[in-house]
Amino acid sequence: MGLISRIWGFILKVFDPILGPVTRRLKKIPGLVILIKHLLPIITIFIIMVSIALIWEFLENDKVTNLVSDISEGLPKVGEGQTTSGAPGGTSSNMEQAAKKIHEYVRTNGYTYSLDVLAQTDDELTQVHSLCCATFVYWAAKEAGYKVADAPIHGADRLATALVNNAGFIEITDGTHQAGDVLWYPGEHIEIAAGPGEEVYNCGGDISIRAENDISTSSRGTSNARVYRAPQ
Numbered sequence: 001m002g003l004i005s006r007i008w009g010f011i012l013k014v015f016d017p018i019l020g021p022v023t024r025r026l027k028k029i030p031g032l033v034i035l036i037k038h039l040l041p042i043i044t045i046f047i048i049m050v051s052i053a054l055i056w057e058f059l060e061n062d063k064v065t066n067l068v069s070d071i072s073e074g075l076p077k078v079g080e081g082q083t084t085s086g087a088p089g090g091t092s093s094n095m096e097q098a099a100k101k102i103h104e105y106v107r108t109n110g111y112t113y114s115l116d117v118l119a120q121t122d123d124e125l126t127q128v129h130s131l132c133c134a135t136f137v138y139w140a141a142k143e144a145g146y147k148v149a150d151a152p153i154h155g156a157d158r159l160a161t162a163l164v165n166n167a168g169f170i171e172i173t174d175g176t177h178q179a180g181d182v183l184w185y186p187g188e189h190i191e192i193a194a195g196p197g198e199e200v201y202n203c204g205g206d207i208s209i210r211a212e213n214d215i216s217t218s219s220r221g222t223s224n225a226r227v228y229r230a231p232q
Contacts, residue, residue: 136203
């Protein structure tokens with residue numbers, strides 16, 4: 001009873017500017033003060049239960065859940081050691097090595113280019129034998145140990161955004177690029193540089209997927225690309 005009285009006293013003190021005039025008027029009614037004292041524990045418990053219910057409803061709200069999820073997804077998670085089941089084993093912080101491994105894997109396993117039939121989960125990367133340019137770069141980044149998203153991204157623009165926001169890739173703006181850098185052509189295409197020139201790892205078509213030695217020449221000109229480098 002002492003604890004409840006103290007809690008109620010604190011509530012009355014905080015809301016005194018609002019409740020004060022009402023409380024003073026109610027005290028003038030005979031017997032009402034005694035009745036309130038007897039009901040005080042019930043009123044306090046009711047207020048606590050209502051507060052808990054409101055907090056619970058707030059936490060269960062989809063918008064709050066999505067916000068927490070978005071914040072979590074937005075944190076860079078680098079080098080988590082994730083590999084692709086069935087693909088070349090091991091992880092590497094080197095995007096070039098990862099790109100070569102994945103390109104060799106799709107070339108030797110008969111993958112074809114598609115924008116319609118694409119893997120919707122990481123497990124399906126080795127089950128659905130078709131991919132696009134963004135699927136390939138996503139897969140290479142995953143193989144290199146970068147957490148880009150929870151599922152494959154099939155869109156050059158969306159993937160470029162996710163590489164920066166989720167995996168901490170950094171844009172290089174001095175007009176140069178090196179092996180392993182991601183080359184993004186906004187609204188069109190995405191690939192991985194095989195060196196400082198025009199050679200790239202690319203799955204933007206059946207010809208590039210079947211490229212000998214897994215390297216092809218950029219058809220868009222690497223000087224036209226925005227360059228993103230994996231964090232060290």
